[in-house]
Amino acid sequence: MALGMKFTGLVRTTLMVGVLALLVLACPTAYGQLPDLIVQVGDTTAVSEAQNTVVSVYLSNYHDTVAGFNIWLQLDRPDILIFQTNVDSTIDTTRWLCLDYDPVVTDSCVDSIHVTGDSIFWRCDVWEGPICTDSTMVPADSTHDWSHPAEWDWFNVDTNEVLVGSIDPVGTLVEDWEWVDARSLSGYGTDLNIAGIADLPEPPSTPGIAPQQGGLLIKLLADVLSIPDTLVDREVNMLIQSNFLAHFNFSRPDGTSIGILQAEVPDTNYWFCEMWAGNTCLTWKRVSSPPADSMEIGVDTVSYIDTVNVWLADGSLTIDPPPDGKCCWDDNPEDSVRLCSNNIEWACDTLPDSKWSNGADCAVADPCPLGICGDVDASGLWPPDISDLVYLVDYMFVGGPVPEPIWTADMADCNGAVDISDLVYLVDFMFLAGPQPCDNCVK
Numbered sequence: 032m033a034l035g036m037k038f039t040g041l042v043r044t045t046l047m048v049g050v051l052a053l054l055v056l057a058c059p060t061a062y063g064q065l066p067d068l069i070v071q072v073g074d075t076t077a078v079s080e081a082q083n084t085v086v087s088v089y090l091s092n093y094h095d096t097v098a099g100f101n102i103w104l105q106l107d108r109p110d111i112l113i114f115q116t117n118v119d120s121t122i123d124t125t126r127w128l129c130l131d132y133d134p135v136v137t138d139s140c141v142d143s144i145h146v147t148g149d150s151i152f153w154r155c156d157v158w159e160g161p162i163c164t165d166s167t168m169v170p171a172d173s174t175h176d177w178s179h180p181a182e183w184d185w186f187n188v189d190t191n192e193v194l195v196g197s198i199d200p201v202g203t204l205v206e207d208w209e210w211v212d213a214r215s216l217s218g219y220g221t222d223l224n225i226a227g228i229a230d231l232p233e234p235p236s237t238p239g240i241a242p243q244q245g246g247l248l249i250k251l252l253a254d255v256l257s258i259p260d261t262l263v264d265r266e267v268n269m270l271i272q273s274n275f276l277a278h279f280n281f282s283r284p285d286g287t288s289i290g291i292l293q294a295e296v297p298d299t300n301y302w303f304c305e306m307w308a309g310n311t312c313l314t315w316k317r318v319s320s321p322p323a324d325s326m327e328i329g330v331d332t333v334s335y336i337d338t339v340n341v342w343l344a345d346g347s348l349t350i351d352p353p354p355d356g357k358c359c360w361d362d363n364p365e366d367s368v369r370l371c372s373n374n375i376e377w378a379c380d381t382l383p384d385s386k387w388s389n390g391a392d393c394a395v396a397d398p399c400p401l402g403i404c405g406d407v408d409a410s411g412l413w414p415p416d417i418s419d420l421v422y423l424v425d426y427m428f429v430g431g432p433v434p435e436p437i438w439t440a441d442m443a444d445c446n447g448a449v450d451i452s453d454l455v456y457l458v459d460f461m462f463l464a465g466p467q468p469c470d471n472c473v474k
Contacts, residue, residue, distance in 0.1 A: 072346025098239035108267035290341035298331035405468030442468035
């Protein structure tokens with residue numbers, strides 16, 4: 032018993048409620064209402080050359096059912112981590128339409144366009160009454176005046192190699208979805224473009240993700256490269272690319288996007304005359320910028336993410352530093368309790384040049400006791416969770432068992448005593464993004 036007194040279950044419950052109430056008061060909400068979506072890449076750690084490291088992506092959809100999604104993750108440190116990929120082959124068919132044929136000199140097509148999809152879309156550039164005298168082919172998602180079935184004169188069939196990302200769907204929100212895929216667009220595994228559809232057109236019908244909070248959307252596998260022990264910056268950020276809506280979308284069962292807004296913006300088009308007949312241009316060509324003979328300012332519609340209702344949180348992976356054999360507790364090397372550096376289970380006498388924090392040599396008979404700072408209930412799990420907090424409260428106020436080893440609970444200043452500062456320190460770390468346990472102790 033830590034303080035020599037016992038409390039009833041009611042007092043213990045009241046104490047825990049008080050601790051949680053303080054946490055709530057200390058964490059004011061940033062917004063007054065719940066957003067439509069929260070997409071978060073989880074933080075994790077790994078060791079050098081670790082294989083099959085799990086990268087977790089979490090989703091909260093408070094209002095709408097999610098029936099499809101597309102997110103693009105990018106790594107900012109390809110020297111540390113790459114996504115696990117496999118090589119696959121795809122067949123790509125391209126169709127071409129000849130616009131200008133030379134029957135005299137070359138007897139071949141001298142100008143052609145790439146025809147995509149089943150239809151060609153056109154926008155009229157010059158109207159003479161009800162008749163369009165000049166037009167431009169535009170993408171299918173652009174403003175257009177008419178379309179007609181695609182015509183083509185020849186086609187090419189290419190075989191391309193693609194990198195397919197490794198996905199672990201077991202236990203995720205998309206475990207039963209009908210189609211989930213991931214591709215490295217860079218071709219090097221430094222990114223993954225992930226997409227999924229709950230219900231394809233053919234039966235049976237598969238439901239989407241009903242409104243929920245904090246579910247595990249998907250698990251990706253990554254491999255850690257060989258990291259030198261001398262590397263100081265050992266963190267790689269896993270970024271959600273949201274600047275390109277072609278690779279970011281969450282949709283409802285009816286196909287509409289969640290959290291995407293539209294705005295009208297001015298769109299300037301420039302035209303260059305390729306053939307004049309006096310003051311009349313016979314052939315216009317659209318150009319991207321001046322010099323030009325004519326210009327028009329129209330209105331275009333652009334889409335963007337509603338950042339008020341769509342919250343994105345990047346993640347990171349930190350490579351654990353190698354055990355350096357140094358320990359800290361106080362300046363007395365004869366203490367029977369020591370803390371190994373960086374919270375790694377490592378006995379000081381396992382390395383020939385290991386030292387205590389004060390520089391004294393470690394004795395073979397006096398190693399660091401194995402444990403993880405903050406793992407108060409000795410579960411072997413990291414990071415600390417609510418069970419560690421309850422265990423510490425029980426020990427300090429309710430006469431619960433002593434943490435073994437005791438230094439796992441002395442996480443605030445490693446002064447040899449477990450007191451209220453250690454409890455506050457653990458609460459700060461768990462709920463307020465405070466420093467990790469024993470962070471002030473490691474030398």
